[in-house]
Every structure is written in structure tokens, then in C-alpha cells.
Amino acid sequence: MYELKGFFMAAPNPNGVLVALATTVFGYSLMQTVVVPALGLLTRELGTTRTWSAWILSAFLLSSAVLTPLLGRLGDLYGKRRVMIGVLVAYAIGMAGAALAQDIGQLIAARVVQGSALAVVPLSMAILRETLARERLPFAMGLVSGIVGAGAGAGLVVGGLLADHLSWRYLFVLGALLALTSLLMVSRWVPESRHRATGRLDLPGAALLGSSLVAVLLGLTQGPAWGWTSVRVLGLFALGALLLAALLAVERARSDALVDVGELADRPMLATHLAALLFGAGSYFFYLAMPLFAQQRGGVGFGASITVAGLLMLPGMLAIIPAGMAIGRMSAALGPRWPLAGGFLLFVAGSALLAFGHTAEWQHLVFYAVIGAGSGLVMGSLPKLIADIVPLTRTGTANGINNIARTVGGVIGSQLAAALIASSTSGSAAGVPDSAFTTLFWLGAAAAVIGVAISPLAVRRTPVLA
Structure with missing residues (x-):
């Protein structure tokens, strides 16, 4: 790839790097969920079936799972800035293709291209570790991690607003504009990698x-x-x-392996990936259950619009950012194991509160805010723990695999939730019963309880410094 001079080659600016990466990650995380409220609309307007419209999400997920560790490794080998620019170009093209799609096949193909954008998360963590001073790193990683969760929540609200009031094509027009903005900011402020891995692409x-x-x-x-x-x-x-x-x-036989088997067998790394998987599963129980409860009419539910259903989750999503930013101070005051364990404990508390009481709107607002605070601590802790486990030249690859663990957990959680909802409504026209929602909230608590138990295992007693 070529690099433009002048404007695009400004001197490294730590604040500019953080702003550029935060904007990039927000754009990705917003578009990750923005299509969820519009799935029914897309099914009708594209004249397709629910089975095919489900692939609007599944294609994105599968593409992300396949491409993220590969792109993370490319960043470690050939430069993180260079790879991130390529990803953002592909992402913008995928968004433009989706906005212009004339049928479900074209839209699914565009979503496959968009799936490459998950790589911006591990690439951002690797760039932060390489660019910022060590004392600023926990704050920056916590902020960027928090934005991943907050952006996903904002996507539910923005998607509802656009689906309610404008064409579904504006969902992807917005995505293309965000991708282009991120591309300009990364080109302007993010420096090229100074540390690169050796070897070839596996x-x-x-x-x-x-x-x-x-x-x-x-x-x-x-x-x-x-x-x-x-x-x-x-x-x-x-x-x-x-x-x-x-x-x-x-x-095992390769010296330049994409997946370091010894690294995976290392107890702290294995526990960190398992924590990501549990968090992904627990989060999706609420992503599916809470909007469904809010929109359901008759029996249990609030009969809310798509927009209001998203707004009920907004305080929880906003709580993620300050919680993630507190990781550095918590680690310094209490030790490295407590932010992750504390995050899962808050997740347990919020989940249990929702299981006991969820029939009033204020309960959704307040109790999910507790879950959001716990989510921020968990999401901010994971990249910090990985930075203590792996050498600098494997940061992108290791964070990519951790993001895939969370993605797989999200699939497990979403499919368990879908199966429970389907079985609870089999042969009934009365909608989803309250017992199904209660069970989903308890499942979220159970996943977080296991997370609390494994959190001490995820800490490296002697952090890696290079």
C-alpha cells in the first residue's frame, strides 16, 4: 500500500491516536448491532424469508470469526496501521454495497465484506500498547473496550430510529460515512508500527x-x-x-504459527479466553431478552416501539465506558485480578436483580445499568490481561483470538436464548411467557458466576514487559 505525505504523515500524537482509534471502534461497534432492530423490515422490503434474513447477522459473524485472527496476524507481521487502513477501505466498500443492494443475496455478500471490520478491535489494542506510555495504557484500553459495548447498545437505538423513520438503506449510508471518517483519522494520526513479528503468514x-x-x-x-x-x-x-x-x-510444528499452542495451554491465557467466551454468552441473553420483553404486547411486556426498547438498554450501555476507564485505578489500588472478578460480580448482581424484578421499566433501566458497569470492567480487563501475558509482537494476534472467543460465546448465548424462547412459545399464541425471560436472566447470572470463579486464574504474576 502507498502512504500519502503531508496531512497523512503527521508526527505521532498520543491523544490523536486515542481519538482516532476510539472513533474507529465506535463506528464498528455501532454498525455491529444497528441492523438488529431492522431485520423484520428487511425481510419484508427485500421479499425474503426469516431464514434468509437471519443470514444478515450470521454472514457478518462468520466472516468476522474467520478474518479477525488472520488480519490481527497480518498487522503483527506487516504493520498495524497499514492493515487497519486496508480493513477500513474494505469496510466502507461493504457498507456502500449494502446500501445499494437490490436483493437479499447482494446484502448478505456485502455483510461478508463488512465482517472484516471486527479486526479493528484487536488492531487498536495492539496500536495502543505500542504507541502509549505504559501508565496510560490501562485507561486507554479500558476506554476503547468500553466503547465497543457502548457502541453496540447505541446501535440498537440508532437502528430503531432509522428503521422507524427512514429507509433501511440509511443504516448502511451511516456506516459508510463512519468508515470514511475513521479512515481519515487513522491516516492522519496513527503512526506505523515500530515493532513487528518475524516469520511468514501461516x-x-x-x-x-x-x-x-x-x-x-x-x-x-x-x-x-x-x-x-x-x-x-x-x-x-x-x-x-x-x-x-x-x-x-x-x-505445534511451526515456529511462526498463527495459533501458538503453548500460549493457549498457558493457564492465564486459557482463562482469559474462557472469560471472554462466558462474557459473550452472558451478554447475548440480555441482548435478545430485553428488547423482546419491551416490545411484546399482551401478557408480559411493555408494548414499546423499537426505539423505546433500545432506549431502555441505553443507561447500561453508557455505564460501560466509565467502568472501563476505571481499570487502571482499580488495578493499582486492588491488584490486577479484581477488575475482572469485580466486573463479573456486578454482572451477577444485575442479572439476579432482573430475574427477581423486570415488570417495570425503571427496573430495566437501573438493573441493566449495573450489568453495564460490570461489562465495562470485564471488557476493559481482558486486553490489559492479554498485554501482561503475551509479547508485544503477538498483541494483535492474541487480542484477535480473544475477540473470536467472545464472538463464539455470543453465538452460543444467542442460540440458547432463541431455543428457549422457541420452546416456551411452542403451540401458544400468547407470546413469550414471563418464566422464559426469568430463565434467561438467571442464565446470564450463571455465566457470570463461572466468570468470577476463573478470574483469578487469568492473572499473570509476572507481566510480560516486551
Whole structure:
């Protein structure tokens, strides 16, 4: 890739780097969920079925899972700024393609291209670690991590507003504008990498990792439609396991492996990835349950609009940012293990409160704000813990795999929630019963309880300094 001089080659500015990366991550996280409120509208206007419209989300998810660790590794090898610029260009093209899509096939293809944008999160963490002074790093990582969650919540509100009042195409016009803005800011303020990994791109490892993730995630996303015990779903899970075994065998023999098997077997790293998976699963119980409860009419629910349903979750999403920014001070005062454990404890408390009481709007606003504060601590802790575990030259790759663990957890959580909701309404026209929502909130609490238990295992007693 070429680099423009002058405006695009300003001297490194730590504040500018942080603003550029925060804006980039916000643009990605907003567009991650902005289509959720519009799925019904897209199904009608594109003349398709619910099965095909579900692929608007699934295609994005699968593409993210396959591309993120590969792009993170490319950043470690060839420069994080360079790879991030390429990702943002592809993201803008994918958004433009979606805005111009004439049928569901074109829209799904555009979403596949957009899936590359998840890589901006691990790339941002790697750039922050390389660019900022060590004392500023926990604050910056907490801020950027918090924006991931807050942007996802804002996407539900923005998506509802645009779906209620404008064409669905404006969802992707907004995404294209955000991508172009991020591209200009990254080109202006983010310096090129000073530390790069050695070796070559591990294409066999990338192919095996991507194939195994596709098999497992496809089985999870299609499980409710095909049946969890169907030959196709069980076959996909078996294929995923075989490909994963082949991946581990191949990676053990490589010195420049995409997946460092020894690193994965390391207890702190394994616990960190498991914490990300549990957090992803727990979060999606609420992403599905709370908007559904708010919009349901008759029986339980508020009969709210799409916009109001999103607004009821907004305090929780806003609480993520200040909680993530507090990681540095908490770690200095209480030690490195407490922010992650404390975040999961707050998640447990908010989940339990919602399980006991969720029939009033104020309960959604207040109790989900507690969950949001816990989410901010968890999301801010994970990249900080990874920075203490891996050397500088593997930061992008390790954060990419951690984001994939959270993505897989999100798929598990969303599919468990969908299966529970479907089974609770089987043969009934009365809507989803209150008992199903209560169960989902308790499942969120259960995932967080396990997170509390494993949090002490995720801490490296002697942090890696280089």
C-alpha cells in the first residue's frame, strides 16, 4: 500500500491516536448491532424469508470469526496501521454495497465484506500498547473496550430510529460515512508500527482455523432450524472438532504459527479466553431478552416501539465506558485480578436483580445499568490481561483470538436464548411467557458466576514487559 505525505504523515500524537482509534471502534461497534432492530423490515422490503434474513447477522459473524485472527496476524507481521487502513477501505466498500443492494443475496455478500471490520478491535489494542506510555495504557484500553459495548447498545437505538423513520438503506449510508471518517483519522494520526513479528503468514493455520470456526458457528446458527440432533448439525460439530485437532497438530510444528499452542495451554491465557467466551454468552441473553420483553404486547411486556426498547438498554450501555476507564485505578489500588472478578460480580448482581424484578421499566433501566458497569470492567480487563501475558509482537494476534472467543460465546448465548424462547412459545399464541425471560436472566447470572470463579486464574504474576 502507498502512504500519502503531508496531512497523512503527521508526527505521532498520543491523544490523536486515542481519538482516532476510539472513533474507529465506535463506528464498528455501532454498525455491529444497528441492523438488529431492522431485520423484520428487511425481510419484508427485500421479499425474503426469516431464514434468509437471519443470514444478515450470521454472514457478518462468520466472516468476522474467520478474518479477525488472520488480519490481527497480518498487522503483527506487516504493520498495524497499514492493515487497519486496508480493513477500513474494505469496510466502507461493504457498507456502500449494502446500501445499494437490490436483493437479499447482494446484502448478505456485502455483510461478508463488512465482517472484516471486527479486526479493528484487536488492531487498536495492539496500536495502543505500542504507541502509549505504559501508565496510560490501562485507561486507554479500558476506554476503547468500553466503547465497543457502548457502541453496540447505541446501535440498537440508532437502528430503531432509522428503521422507524427512514429507509433501511440509511443504516448502511451511516456506516459508510463512519468508515470514511475513521479512515481519515487513522491516516492522519496513527503512526506505523515500530515493532513487528518475524516469520511468514501461516496460511495452513489460517485455513484450518477459519474452516473449524465456520463449521462450529454454522452448526450453532443453524441448530434451531435444522434440529440440534440432526445429522447435519452433529456432522458440522464433528467436522469442527476434527479440523481443530488438525490445526493443533499443524501449529505445534511451526515456529511462526498463527495459533501458538503453548500460549493457549498457558493457564492465564486459557482463562482469559474462557472469560471472554462466558462474557459473550452472558451478554447475548440480555441482548435478545430485553428488547423482546419491551416490545411484546399482551401478557408480559411493555408494548414499546423499537426505539423505546433500545432506549431502555441505553443507561447500561453508557455505564460501560466509565467502568472501563476505571481499570487502571482499580488495578493499582486492588491488584490486577479484581477488575475482572469485580466486573463479573456486578454482572451477577444485575442479572439476579432482573430475574427477581423486570415488570417495570425503571427496573430495566437501573438493573441493566449495573450489568453495564460490570461489562465495562470485564471488557476493559481482558486486553490489559492479554498485554501482561503475551509479547508485544503477538498483541494483535492474541487480542484477535480473544475477540473470536467472545464472538463464539455470543453465538452460543444467542442460540440458547432463541431455543428457549422457541420452546416456551411452542403451540401458544400468547407470546413469550414471563418464566422464559426469568430463565434467561438467571442464565446470564450463571455465566457470570463461572466468570468470577476463573478470574483469578487469568492473572499473570509476572507481566510480560516486551
